[in-house]
Amino acid sequence: MNKCSGCGAALQSITPKQEGYIKEDAKNKTLCERCFRIQNYNEYKRVTKENKEFIDNLEQIKQTGDLTLLIVDLFHMNQNIMEIAKHCSDNLLLVFTKRDLLPLSVSDEKLKQYSNILGLNPLDVFVISANKNRGLDDLYEAIKLYQKSKYVYLVGYTNAGKSTLVNHFISHYSNLSQTITTSMLSSTTLGNLEIPMQEDLILLDTPGILEEGNICEQVDVSDLKKILPKKEVKPITYQVKAKQSIWIDHLARIDSQNNNLTLYFSNQLKMERTFKQNETNLVPHKIQVCANEDIVILGLGFIKAMKDEIITVYTLPDVHVFTRKSLI
Ligand SMILES: Nc1nc2c(ncn2[C@@H]2O[C@H](COP(=O)(O)OP(=O)(O)OP(=O)(O)O)[C@@H](O)[C@H]2O)c(=O)[nH]1
Ligand SMILES: [Mg+2]
Structure with missing residues (x-):
């Protein structure tokens, strides 16, 4: 076939x-x-897919023991990645991509250390940007250094940037003319794609795993275009007092009693501070946050709080909201 x-x-x-x-x-x-x-x-x-087929695919890849690149979108990095890592072999390179979306003031070293916080134990960690052609030479060298056979797999959540990365490898390090389809929608890649880079190196792009509770699965394409950042996210800090709310467009509302909140969301989303209104169709989540933690609204962005507090985050139904150790 x-x-x-x-x-x-x-x-x-x-x-x-x-x-x-x-x-x-x-x-x-x-x-x-x-x-x-x-x-x-x-x-x-949109294509609606079930994860089972894709998880089975990961398990089959794990059985091979071949080198696997776990591709992680830096802007959306969180502990859920362990759900994929447990289906990966030990011959794992961790690749944090979309570096261009995070402020340059954060060091790559700090980002790399985050793999320890997540509990991952890869052979090596890379911080790259496929869009800005950053870190790709080093990664390609590492692939050749660590490969166990001619097959090397790229795995990760959907939309992490796997196919975009493979397209850059194709255009920079091969004579192939193939272009893999990439898009901002989930489940763009639907089956394993073999890319013969050299006689002794075949890259395999794989379908991404859907992350449960991600807001991107709940919104239409016009909202999706606003949610997914295209360039460096500019943090915005608000001092919030009782009776005030912060709105992230119509997609989330944050109520705090007294805190300094720094928001990391796509610059295309409208953010504003208003007086608290009681009427909302959004679903509330009471979240205990500490000063060294972020509140993650899965798929949308994150909030860094200055002080410990119980904060209420309202967002769309079925979107996961949780804390993680501060990324920045
Ligand atoms: N800013 C930025 N965007 C990127 C980068 N790499 C990929 N993207 C964008 O991320 C989105 C998803 O990219 P894909 O390469 O299709 O992601 P994927 O992991 O192959 O997704 P699936 O095939 O669904 O598993 C696209 O809109 C890309 O343009 C990057 O380095 N920086
Ligand atoms: Mg893809």
Whole structure:
């Protein structure tokens, strides 16, 4: 069965609504219709996937013992990553990507140390940005140094930036002309994609795991465009007193009694401080936060508090809200 060269789905000409669809008369092509439309018209179409198939895929990769790159979006890094790490072999490189989204004032060393806080024990840790072409040479060298066989896998949550990274490897270190489909929607890659970089190195891009409780699964494309930061996130600090709320667009509201809160959210989201209003359809979460912790609104961003306090975070139903040791 032929696979789509953009997303790895098995190509088929029977059901237009299903993944891998290609018109009967386009059978000499290798790109499914969905990938063609994303790559040429930036047209997004959501695919609803179950994690089981993707977790089974991780387990099969683990059995091989081959070198695996765990790709983590720095802006959304949190302890959930252990849920993926437990399905990975010990031959693991941890790759924190999207470095360009976090303030430059934070050192890469501090970010690297976060892997210890998460309880990970990789062979090495890299901080990179595929968009800004940062750290890619060192990572590629490390792949060649640590590879156990010619197969090297890239795994991680959906939208972490796996396929974008592979596309950069293809354009910088190979003569291939293939472009893997990337998009801001979840589940862009649907099957394993083999990229023969050299005779002795085949990179395998894999479908990302869906992170339960991520706000990106609950919003429409216009909100998604605002939620996902495109450039360095500019932190905003508010002094909040009783009877005041901070709004993150229409997506979250934060009530504190007396604190200094620094907000790290996409610059495209409207943030404002208002007098507290009682009416809201958002769901409240009471969160005990300490001074060295962030409150994470999963998929949306995070808040650093200056003082210990019980803070109420309102957000969309089914979105996970929790604390983590401060990233910055
Ligand atoms: N700012 C920034 N954005 C990035 C970077 N790498 C990837 N992205 C963006 O992140 C989004 C997801 O990228 P993909 O490469 O499709 O992610 P993926 O991990 O392959 O996702 P799945 O195929 O769904 O598992 C896209 O909008 C990319 O443009 C980066 O280094 N910096
Ligand atoms: Mg992908």
